[in-house]
Amino acid sequence: MATVVDVAxxxxxxxxxxxxxxNGNGTVQEEMRLRVHSAVRALEYRPNAMAQGLRxxxxxxxxxxxxxxxxxxxxxxxxxxxxxxxxxxxxxLLINLGHRQERLTQFLARAPSLRLRGIVLAxxxxxxxxxxRQILAxxxxxxxxxxxxxxxxxxxVASVVHEERAAAQRSxxxxxxxxxxxxxxxxxxxxSAIGTERFRGYRAAMTAAGLAAKxxxxxxxxxxAAGRDAVYRALDAGIAFTAIQAGSDEIAVGAMAALHDRALxxxxxxxxxxxxxxxxxxxLRPALTTISTHAxxxxxxxxxxxxxxLGTARTATAAxxxxxxVLRDSA
Amino acid sequence: MATVVDVAxxxxxxxxxxxxxxNGNGTVQEEMRLRVHSAVRALEYRPNAMAQGLRxxxxxxxxxxxxxxxxxxxxxxxxxxxxxxxxxxxxxLLINLGHRQERLTQFLARAPSLRLRGIVLAxxxxxxxxxxRQILAxxxxxxxxxxxxxxxxxxxVASVVHEERAAAQRSxxxxxxxxxxxxxxxxxxxxSAIGTERFRGYRAAMTAAGLAAKxxxxxxxxxxAAGRDAVYRALDAGIAFTAIQAGSDEIAVGAMAALHDRALxxxxxxxxxxxxxxxxxxxLRPALTTISTHAxxxxxxxxxxxxxxLGTARTATAAxxxxxxVLRDSA
DNA sequence: CTGAAAGCGCTTACAG
DNA sequence: CTGAAAGCGCTTACAG
Numbered sequence: 001m002a003t004v005v006d007v008a009x010x011x012x013x014x015x016x017x018x019x020x021x022x023n024g025n026g027t028v029q030e031e032m033r034l035r036v037h038s039a040v041r042a043l044e045y046r047p048n049a050m051a052q053g054l055r056x057x058x059x060x061x062x063x064x065x066x067x068x069x070x071x072x073x074x075x076x077x078x079x080x081x082x083x084x085x086x087x088x089x090x091x092x093l094l095i096n097l098g099h100r101q102e103r104l105t106q107f108l109a110r111a112p113s114l115r116l117r118g119i120v121l122a123x124x125x126x127x128x129x130x131x132x133r134q135i136l137a138x139x140x141x142x143x144x145x146x147x148x149x150x151x152x153x154x155x156x157v158a159s160v161v162h163e164e165r166a167a168a169q170r171s172x173x174x175x176x177x178x179x180x181x182x183x184x185x186x187x188x189x190x191x192s193a194i195g196t197e198r199f200r201g202y203r204a205a206m207t208a209a210g211l212a213a214k215x216x217x218x219x220x221x222x223x224x225a226a227g228r229d230a231v232y233r234a235l236d237a238g239i240a241f242t243a244i245q246a247g248s249d250e251i252a253v254g255a256m257a258a259l260h261d262r263a264l265x266x267x268x269x270x271x272x273x274x275x276x277x278x279x280x281x282x283x284l285r286p287a288l289t290t291i292s293t294h295a296x297x298x299x300x301x302x303x304x305x306x307x308x309x310l311g312t313a314r315t316a317t318a319a320x321x322x323x324x325x326v327l328r329d330s331a
Numbered sequence: 332m333a334t335v336v337d338v339a340x341x342x343x344x345x346x347x348x349x350x351x352x353x354n355g356n357g358t359v360q361e362e363m364r365l366r367v368h369s370a371v372r373a374l375e376y377r378p379n380a381m382a383q384g385l386r387x388x389x390x391x392x393x394x395x396x397x398x399x400x401x402x403x404x405x406x407x408x409x410x411x412x413x414x415x416x417x418x419x420x421x422x423x424l425l426i427n428l429g430h431r432q433e434r435l436t437q438f439l440a441r442a443p444s445l446r447l448r449g450i451v452l453a454x455x456x457x458x459x460x461x462x463x464r465q466i467l468a469x470x471x472x473x474x475x476x477x478x479x480x481x482x483x484x485x486x487x488v489a490s491v492v493h494e495e496r497a498a499a500q501r502s503x504x505x506x507x508x509x510x511x512x513x514x515x516x517x518x519x520x521x522x523s524a525i526g527t528e529r530f531r532g533y534r535a536a537m538t539a540a541g542l543a544a545k546x547x548x549x550x551x552x553x554x555x556a557a558g559r560d561a562v563y564r565a566l567d568a569g570i571a572f573t574a575i576q577a578g579s580d581e582i583a584v585g586a587m588a589a590l591h592d593r594a595l596x597x598x599x600x601x602x603x604x605x606x607x608x609x610x611x612x613x614x615l616r617p618a619l620t621t622i623s624t625h626a627x628x629x630x631x632x633x634x635x636x637x638x639x640x641l642g643t644a645r646t647a648t649a650a651x652x653x654x655x656x657v658l659r660d661s662a
Numbered sequence: 663c664t665g666a667a668a669g670c671g672c673t674t675a676c677a678g
Numbered sequence: 679c680t681g682a683a684a685g686c687g688c689t690t691a692c693a694g
Contacts, residue, residue, distance in 0.1 A: 001443065001472070003687055014665045019689055026690095027663060046443040050390060051687035053381040054670050061424075068410075070610075075406040079399075082427045091445075093392075094425040096413045112332065112377040114422075141332070224614045253614050260616040279401075280611060283555045283584050285591040334671055345681045350673055357674095358679065382671035385686050667692085676683085 002043040011039035022047065059115050062306050063093040065104060066122045071222065071250065072278040073293060077122055077148060080299030088307040090117060099125055108134045111143065118144035118306045121152065124194040124222075146305050148298050150193045151318050159318040160301040164194055167291050167323035168201025171273050172245055174325060176209050180243040180271065184216040186230045186255055187247025187275075192222070195247050198275060202245050215239050220251065227254025235262055242270055243331065249274035249281050249290055256284070256330065271331035286329035294321050333374035342370035353378065390446050393637050394424040396435060397453045402553065402581065403609040404624060408453055408479060411630030419638040421448060430456055439465045442474065449475035449637045452483065455525040455553075477636050479629050481524045482649050490649040491632040495525055498622050498654035499532025502604050503576055505656060507540050511574040511602065515547040517561045517586055518578025518606075523553070526578050529606060533576050546570050551582065558585025566593055573601055574662065580605035580612050580621055587615070587661065602662035617660035625652050 008015040013032050020026040021036040028036075039045070053059040062085055066074045082092045093114070097103045104123070108131070111119060119138070127135075135155050139145060145152075147159040175183050185202045189195035199217070206212040218234060220226035227246060234241065235258070246252035252274030259270050266272050266286050274281060274290035281288035301319045339346040344363050351357040352367040359367075370376070384390040393416055397405045413423045424445070428434045435454070439462070442450060450469070458466075466486050470476060476483075478490040506514050516533045520526035530548070537543040549565060551557035558577060565572065566589070577583035583605030590601050597603050597617050605612060605621035612619035632650045 004689090005687080015687090016665060016667095016689075017663090020664090023689080029663065032664085046441070048385065048446060048687050049444045050381045050384040050446060051670090052689080054379065054385050054672085054686090055688045055690085057670070059381060064425075069400070069406050069413075070403075070410050072401075072403070072406075075400050075403075078425070079401050079427050079429075082400075082425055083429075086426075092425050094395075094409070094413055094423050095417075096410050098410075098414075110377070113380045115379060115381060224610060228614060250611075253611065257614045257616055257618075279555060280581075280584065283559060283588040284615070285588055287588075335673090336671080346671090347673075347681060347683095348679090351680090354673080360679065363680085379671050382686090383673080385670090385688085386672045386674085388686070664694085665692105666694105668690090670688085672686085674684090676681105678680085678682105 002045040003048070004045075006043055007036065007039045007045050010043060011035040053115065057115065058117060060089065061091045061093050061114065061116055062118045062120060063095060063107070063111065063114070063116050064120045064122060065095045065097055065107060067097055067124050068099055069094075069096045071248075072280070073248075073276050073295070074122060076295040077298060080296045081120060081148075081302060084299045084303050085306065088303065090306060097123065101125065101128055101131065105131055105134065108138060111138065112141060116143065118146065120146050120148060120302060121150070121157070122148045123150055124189075124192045126191055126193040126196070127152075144306065146302055148302065153318040158305055160298045160321065161318055162293065162298075162321045163323050164197035165201035165204070168198045168245065168275070169205045171291055171325055172202050172205035175243045175245065175271060175273065175331065176205065176211070178271070181211050182213075182216065182241040183211070183243040183245060184218060184234065184239075184241040185245050185247070186218045186220060186227055187222065187251040188217055188219050189222055189247060190219055195222070198247050216241060222248055222250065224250050224254040224257075227251035228258040229254075231255045231258035232262075244270060244272045246272065246274050249276045249278040249288060252288055252290070252330075253280070253284065256288075266330050273325075273331045277326050282328065284330075289328045289331040290326050292324050292326050297321055333376040334379070335376075337374055338367065338370045338376050341374060342366040384446065388446065389448060391420065392422045392424050392445065392447055393449045393451060394426060394438070394442065394445070394447050395451045395453060396426045396428055396438060398428055398455050399430055400425075400427045402579075403611070404579075404607050404626070405453060407626040408629060411627045412451060412479075412633060415630045415634050416637065419634065421637060428454065432456065432459055432462065436462055436465065439469060442469065443472060447474065449477065451477050451479060451633060452481070452488070453479045454481055455520075455523045457522055457524040457527070458483075475637065477633055479633065484649040489636055491629045491652065492649055493624065493629075493652045494654050495528035496532040496535070499529045499576065499606070500536045501532075502622055502656055503533050503536035506574045506576065506602060506604065506662065507536065507542070509602070512542050513544075513547065513572040514542070514574040514576060515549060515565065515570075515572040516576050516578070517549045517551060517558055518553065518582040519548055519550050520553055520578060521550055526553070529578050547572060551578075553579055553581060555581050555585040555588075558582035559589040560585075562586045562589035563593075575601060575603045577603065577605050580607045580609040580619060583619055583621070583661075584611070584615065587619075597661050604656075604662045608657050613659065615661075620659045620662040621657050623655050623657050628652055
């Protein structure tokens with residue numbers, strides 16, 4: 001493969017000039033510029049990104065650590081982040097955590113090797129004290145970090161978050177408004193920072209209405225089966241309820257399946273509201289009422305963070321994205 | 332950040348020795364080895380991956396070019412591939428193509444810069460002649476390529492593919508067996524190599540039964556809305572049918588929504604079979620009968636390809652993964 | 663405006 | 679078994 005030296009020789013200039021032409025640094029006479037370009041074309045020269053990175057002290061890469069790419073919400077986020085980074089000439093290194101804290105820890109320990117342009121954390125899970133220390137240390141090393149979905153600005157990490165608590169609260173208020181008094185919450189995922197925020201919104205609404213009840217809160221993981229099994233169990237236990245606020249759309253779909261299996265109609269017998277507005281929801285029957293997400297806007301907010309040159313100081317602010325109720329048939 | 336030189340100084344050895352200890356090359360006296368390790372710990376030394384890559388002539392990275400990560404099937408594939416690569420100490424660079432051929436072309440042109448360990452193509456789309464030439468050229472440059480989902484072994488690209496045609500044929504045979512004679516195909520996506528294979532299986536089964544009919548084939552894109560709209564249109568056109576074979580689970584879900592909207596029951600009035608066994612299908616009501624996929628096995632097949640040292644010759648074989656009918660309620 | 667030279671941080675022949 | 683030296687392919691002060 002051709003190198004700058006090959007190009008320089010063919011163009012009859014020095015390698016410094018080749019570099020200047022290709023990077024637009026300094027000024028080069030028009031004639032030399034043309035000679036360089038034609039040599040580049042003739043040799044099909046491609047600069048070695050690793051050599052560039054070594055020289056510049058930084059790679060052209062941003063790592064994305066994602067909770068679980070099998071969840072639609074994270075997949076969509078990944079898509080938008082990749083597209084956005086690419087527009088700025090940055091590559092995306094993907095690490096799927098599968099919600100396992102130790103994988104996050106391991107990567108953070110290895111990260112310095114990669115001399116990354118930055119790291120994006122897209123985790124719903126609450127992070128441990130040990131991980132917090134790692135993050136603090138990484139920041140001190142000059143690593144640029146950003147968080148999407150979870151507010152880590154207290155750790156000095158610029159964060160792009162959705163409004164979780166208030167959105168859940170409004171959603172439950174909507175159900176209360178419709179006359180429901182026994183509203184269950186499925187999916188207060190212990191260990192999930194985002195899940196906990198959503199649950200707090202539910203609890204606030206229920207408490208304000210004087211309708212909070214322990215038997216209406218069903219802790220589960222974030223998957224389809226979890227939503228289904230939680231409803232089976234509640235029904236088996238004889239718990240009465242006429243509405244469900246789910247912690248995610250997947251949980252809501254699972255819950256609806258369980259209701260159907262027990263011959264309960266949605267929304268007539270039990271109203272269901274999801275969380276996240278995953279594409280699928282609109283094609284369910286009944287179509288799923290849910291709470292909107294804006295993965296595209298979240299990705300957009302990250303953009304300037306990593307496109308900026310090294311060493312640019314930044315305050316760690318938290319950008320807030322609004323959510324709204326997407327009314328369909330299930331509630 | 333500490334370098335080998337810093338470590339060497341602190342350990343009182345040469346940088347060559349540090350390198351040998353860290354990489355397990357050559358033999359180093361036990362005592363020096365210990366001194367090096369303790370210096371590494373004390374300085375929190377992390378080797379610079381770019382310097383290593385430059386020296387070795389190759390990065391520790393594999394690029395994954397994926398059709399569209401928003402489709403569940405591709406997300407799952409990505410998950411498994413990332414996990415598998417990581418187990419071998421390789422990083423994954425993700426490029427989401429969004430089914431746009433020009434993005435593939437662009438990346439292939441840029442790829443030489445990255446000195447990748449390899450490239451995985453996970454595309455359902457048929458590739459253009461120009462792209463074929465690029466692939467051939469890339470192979471000649473010594474770039475290691477693999478394809479998942481589409482058989483590109485004719486281009487010398489090692490391929491891991493699912494059985495598409497035979498699986499579709501068996502699925503349609505199952506419907507024929509149940510007595511259906513008017514079986515529609517939704518989702519012969521023009522421009523999709525995989526979609527076309529699936530369609531051919533359908534056509535073979537229908538032709539063999541003497542039941543092929545042009546009005547039963549509905550070309551659409553791969554998304555939910557496509558399946559729904561195709562069914563609306565067929566119904567509006569007064570086309571009679573009692574079963575649908577869909578080109579993907581998403582299309583099947585869309586189709587089921589349309590049937591529901593027109594008061595047709597699944598499977599009583601119309602049976603529906605999807606393709607791909609996406610997790611969601613089991614939680615729909617009626618639960619979706621579909622055709623299995625094995626993203627985990629596909630990822631596994633790729634493993635040895637990139638873990639092998641540079642320059643190891645390989646014949647471009649096509650590994651075939653079996654699919655089977657997953658019987659649920661919708662057909 | 664341009665070139666010669668240094669140096670980014672590694673690893674690996676080459677000597678000893 | 680170990681070290682001094684070369685070199686991977688760039689870019690950027692430094693001279694001129």
